[in-house]
Amino acid sequence: MLDGTSPLLRDFWYLALPGAALRPGRIGHKRLLGEPLVIGRTMQGEVFALRDVCPHRGVPLHHGRFDGRELACAYHGWRFGPDGRCRAIPSLTDERDFDVGAVKVRAYPCRELQGNIWVYIGAAERDPKSLPPPPAVPGFEAAVPQFSLSRHFPCHADHAAYGLMDPTHAAFVHTSWWWKKQARRLRRKEKHFEPAPLGWRMKRHRLPPESRIYRLLGDEVTTEIAYSLPGLRVEQIEGNRHSAVSLTAITPIDEQATEVHQVFYWTAGWLAPLRPLLKRFAGTFLEQDLEMVRKQQEGLADGAKLLLIEDADTQAQWFARLKQEWLRAAEAGCDFENPLPAKTLRWHS
Ligand code: FES
Ligand SMILES: [Fe+2]
The missing domain is CATH 2.102.10.10 (Rieske [2Fe-2S] iron-sulphur domain)
Incomplete structure (x- = not known):
């Protein structure tokens, strides 16, 4: 699995x-x-x-x-x-x-x-x-997105999902002059997690002040990130002036290919002129992930096995466990029960 x-x-x-x-x-x-x-x-x-x-x-x-x-x-x-x-x-x-x-x-x-x-x-x-209704983005009931992006990832959906919930790659992959320069000094992170419907949630915490883009929403900016089956990530960012939500949805095309959609909503109307710029920034992020997935495919084609470690890869392990539990419950014809514990994870990133 x-x-x-x-x-x-x-x-x-x-x-x-x-x-x-x-x-x-x-x-x-x-x-x-x-x-x-x-x-x-x-x-x-x-x-x-x-x-x-x-x-x-x-x-x-x-x-x-x-x-x-x-x-x-x-x-x-x-x-x-x-x-x-x-x-x-x-x-x-x-x-x-x-x-x-x-x-x-x-x-x-x-x-x-x-x-x-x-x-x-x-x-x-x-x-x-x-059927239940499709997943809704909280706080933006009747809204349409500010912008959305879709990219074709040449990988199984599991690899796209693991990348999405991987807290330690950003310092190495998502570097650019306008975001964070090449990782030099990693910081110790400690985040609290709790089970959520069909997944888990990284509890609300303050964003570090160097996250310049987030400061558009105010001075005190906090975020909460929920992950759920079958491959959804919803980040709710709250500032003292505005809030924003990003939805990432992983849609398998087949066993070898996946489409990753990212959709952004925010309340700050005055940000509209910045939309093309923000879309470009978000596109750069997604393409950095895509580039790494392409490289990973080279190793996987040569028979690479995954070595998922605590705590950096604990969320990937949770995702695999949830999928397994979902499939087991479906086969047994019983209700899915979330097996995840509340936990604090620590890593350097
Ligand atoms: S009408 Fe569709 S194949 Fe004949
Ligand atoms: Fe990433």
């Missing part, structure tokens, strides 16, 4: 793409957990996701034409509604008594929340009404 290639988790909402990337009347296609999806937005603004395979003779539906109401397959023009039900088969004559509506392509529950499009990947098809 700790080798970074554990099974991908089904029965969760996954962030598929930013809402702004899909205009009314448009479709896009992508793979989530190995499943081919065509994701669209009707003229009325509703989002939907269907299995990207025509049930007639298999042509991916994204090659077809979407008029904002129905998706017509490119091969023989069978038309499907956003619910996946076939609405018309152009070749059928009146003499042929055929129940067109009985033909169906799998529809995945799909919802837009706070400017993100989430798709529920279930082990089996489920009634959307029986």
Whole structure:
């Protein structure tokens, strides 16, 4: 389980793409957990996701034409509604008594929340009404993101997740003239953790004063970071003047590739002109992680094994343990119980 290639988790909402990337009347296609999806937005603004395979003779539906109401397959023009039900088969004559509506392509529950499009990947098809809502960013109920970023990581989702919860790489990887110069003097850190729904939380603590970007939110800036299955990180930063939230969502494309989405919200309206600059900074951060993942893949291809140590890698171990527990509970058909303890971790970074 700790080798970074554990099974991908089904029965969760996954962030598929930013809402702004899909205009009314448009479709896009992508793979989530190995499943081919065509994701669209009707003229009325509703989002939907269907299995990207025509049930007639298999042509991916994204090659077809979407008029904002129905998706017509490119091969023989069978038309499907956003619910996946076939609405018309152009070749059928009146003499042929055929129940067109009985033909169906799998529809995945799909919802837009706070400017993100989430798709529920279930082990089996489920009634959307029986599902919990997609993960919400706290404190920004009706908000749309200030900006979001998505990057393709050529690795298993576990490696992207371990990188996300790794507290000791920043001093070596996230260095730049405007953030922190190359690590010279590491400091001792002590952080308190507690279990949280489907994960754990690094309790609220003050950010060090050298974090210049955070000072935009005020003088006294604190943060709290929650990690949860299937691969979500939510950081809530509070200043005495403003607050901000960043959501990072790890979405497996398949066993070898992952999409990492980062979405930012903040209350400081006057920061809007700085948005392009902040987006560039955040993009640089994410690409530094991506670059390291590429390098790590070289070692993994040569048979590298992971050696996860206390306390620096304890969170990666927690993540692996949670996944294991989730899979065990699902197989046994019982409720998931969070096995994590409250703990204080110490490291140099
Ligand atoms: S393959 Fe799609 S309509 Fe025939
Ligand atoms: Fe990082």
